[in-house]
Amino acid sequence: MRIRTSAIAALTAACAVLGVGLLAGGHAQGQQPEQDLSEKEIERYRAMISDPISNPGFLNVDRGEQLWSLKRGAKNVSLETCDLGVGPGKLEGAYAKLPRYFADAGKVLDLEQRLLFCMTTLQELDTKDVIARRFSGPGRVSDMEDLVGFIANKSSGMKIEPQVSHPKEQEMLAVGEAMFYRRSAVMDFSCATCHAAEGKRIRLQGLPDFSKPGKAAQETMGSWPTYRVSQSQMRTMQHRLWDCYRQMRMPAPDYASDGLTALTVFMMKQAQGGEITVPSIKR
């Protein structure tokens, strides 16, 4: 508890500095010195929150490990024989190669879709409750966030290896890219409106540029799932995309739907070779 408090204290300090520095100087001209100071402050806070012991996301990892071996469903079996793409029950490096094509499902799945598939087919678990708790909240844990935290952590230190050789994977990549540039809704926004230029920042956090492959995409995609201090919860890419569509004034996208997987394939492709360090911790 003490350790966790210190991470939050560091964030508070960073926010306090940023509150003055970035809010005032973020995109205005001038104010350079304050901004430099803020950068340093962010760095300091990043170093601190990357420390596994002060990152509450590791509680999710622990819970996820238990869920992985928990027997449930009509078949009363665990998920331990679920094939995440690198062999039944094999976890090391699986996340680094997701989303990918699964012959048994006949389509490309991200980790969350794959877990739902295994729950349904292996365990014969009614996933209604799991889906209802897809995003955790006060007094509501999410099996999916816990499982993703656990499984993704088994790829920590590895490089992102997008799977784009199967025709279905290539189709997903192209669809994801098209969806990234698709303008819609009352603001006429696309993802590119906010995520297609270098070095832009919204206050504390940068706005990663996904329009080209490289560092911004690598650092971003390599840091999800993440513990979000502002929400006091572990979050997965499904939640991030839900949140961005909210900002776009689009309706809420369906959880674990194919369009979100397509977008993830596109962003993972731009992030190829990036190092995975998860769960990370973010604002």
Next chain:
Amino acid sequence: MNRITTCILAASAFVFIAPALAQSPAPKVDPAVVEAFVAATWKSTTGDWRARVDQDETQKACTASNNEPTGPLFDQIRDRETAAVIFPADGKVLGDWKKGAQVAQRGTGGQFTDQANTYRGGNCYACHQMSKAEVSYGTLGPSLNGYGKLHRFDAAEARKTYAKIYNSMSVMPCSQMPRFGHSKFLSEEQIKDVVAYLYDPESPVNK
């Protein structure tokens, strides 16, 4: 705790300091396939929200042309959007500049987590400099500081500005600026107020 809350509120405010034209590579997939994925992603969306998923002709054309329409397509979009501008019945385009400051500053409303009556702001500052006193502004759009003065507080110019804000694409097809009136995101009154914010000699924009 307080600071955290403030920080979070500040950071989650609706702000986009966005880039202009995105460089989308040529489409490699049949648009019908993309639309099938889109339909599947919002399968459970119903009612009024449904309309937000589908693209109108202009959104389609802008997406397909990578926001750089040329030749007849450019004219087609401009003419269509121009025809869709609705001016106030009494012809008055200047409202209350003080209320206009709110429209320019606030970025709330219209999200699926909002109430239907949540205040809707234009969030002009996310993309434009306006009053010199406000230093937190984005740079996607040009600076509008001194806008009214620059246009000599001219009535005909103010009418053009009303049209621009009502429907940015009537002036500049595939602009990144939302079509605030066309989409009914802002009301006629709010647009008049923000035009006044740009044109009133007393407004901080012209100080």
